Amino acid sequence: MKALSALAFSTAWSISLSSIATIQPVFAALDNEPNNSFNTRQFLPSSTTTVNGQLESGDVDFFGFSNLDTGSLFTADINSKTIDPLLGLLDDSGNIQAINDNESDNSVLSLLTGKVPASGSLNFAVSGLRDINLIGDHLESGSYRLSLNTFNLPKLSTNPTILNGGFETGNFSGWTTLGETSIETKTFGSNPTEGNYQAFLSTGNKTFSGSIIEEFLGLEAGSLDNLGKSLEPLPDGQATQGSAIQQIFTGKAGDVLTFDWNFLSNEELFPSVNDFAFVSIGSLSKLADVLSPTVISSTTDFFKETGFNTFSFKIPTTGIYSLGIGVTDWRDSGTDSGLLIDNVKIVSVPESNYGLSILGFGVLSLILRLKSKQQNKVKSISVRR
Ligand SMILES: [Ca+2]
Ligand SMILES: [Ca+2]
Ligand SMILES: [Ca+2]
Ligand SMILES: [Ca+2]
Missing domain, CATH: 2.60.120.380 (Jelly Rolls)
Known part of the structure; x- marks a missing residue:
């Protein structure tokens, strides 16, 4: 991973200390x-x-x-x-x-x-x-x-909704983490999309293999490798080492979960070293990879980045959901990639209220129209007078 701010270092250090304290x-x-x-x-x-x-x-x-x-x-x-x-x-x-x-x-x-x-x-x-x-x-x-x-892998708990989705506590409160993760500010070279803080995940330093990330996120064994293989033509690659964060929360049917992400990499444009960022909620999917066509030169310590994009997922049924977000090296571990994350939130669209409000608006406008007609009648009467 590239040079980190003093804040990032202290955060990473406190996390590693807390995990070995036992x-x-x-x-x-x-x-x-x-x-x-x-x-x-x-x-x-x-x-x-x-x-x-x-x-x-x-x-x-x-x-x-x-x-x-x-x-x-x-x-x-x-x-x-x-x-x-x-x-x-x-x-x-x-x-x-x-x-x-x-x-x-x-x-x-x-x-x-x-x-x-x-x-x-x-x-x-x-x-x-x-x-x-x-x-x-x-x-x-x-x-x-x-x-x-x-x-040991961190113990998981369920939040009533997404907590600390903008990382504005300056730490990973509400989240569980695995690997090389830190909280960054704009000094990283890419501004947070919400508030002053954002999360950063790296494929360098204290990272873990794809199989351990799968276990951490509760994914099917081999699913990260399978996703990586679907992104490149050769059959034998592996998610070698990466980092991930997770939050388990209660979601309501119809609500929409969104977050902003920026994939960064030092990798060359070779399919064989196609590091990628991923999200798992309901299913596992790619956010971006080294081959992503939107990669631009970076103002961070990385050579290139996609810039911030927004991921969106509509909660299909009310229940408990696990949101996992991560980044991994592909095939080798020689050249780093990273992922910035910010503004994880749930946008509630309470359909019943929405329906009621439309109904209410309809009733109100009907009343107003009736009143207006009455007033017009009165006016017209008064004009006649
Ligand atoms: Ca933020
Ligand atoms: Ca010796
Ligand atoms: Ca060495
Ligand atoms: Ca790499």
């Missing part, structure tokens, strides 16, 4: 050589959440975390002022599951997210930039900190 206190361990292969990995004591390590040229540090809560989500990141790191995730047999070199378009630090497997174990390898096979093919040398956080 887990154990931080226990730090030191990197202990030799730990240069999966088989000689350093097993960390239970409750260890941080490793302070030292990487040398050609060195790889393998670590094993254990006794984690199966099914909980995790973020693992490397911070360093001296090296350009790369982070690998391996399964319990040593097979590489994921690699991250740079967490976003403007950071060389590394970050991986996912779900703790049934074994309750996670295995990581810390190496230097571009060492995607984790064999020490790099010249980086310096200290780093590997941090692991685990947390």
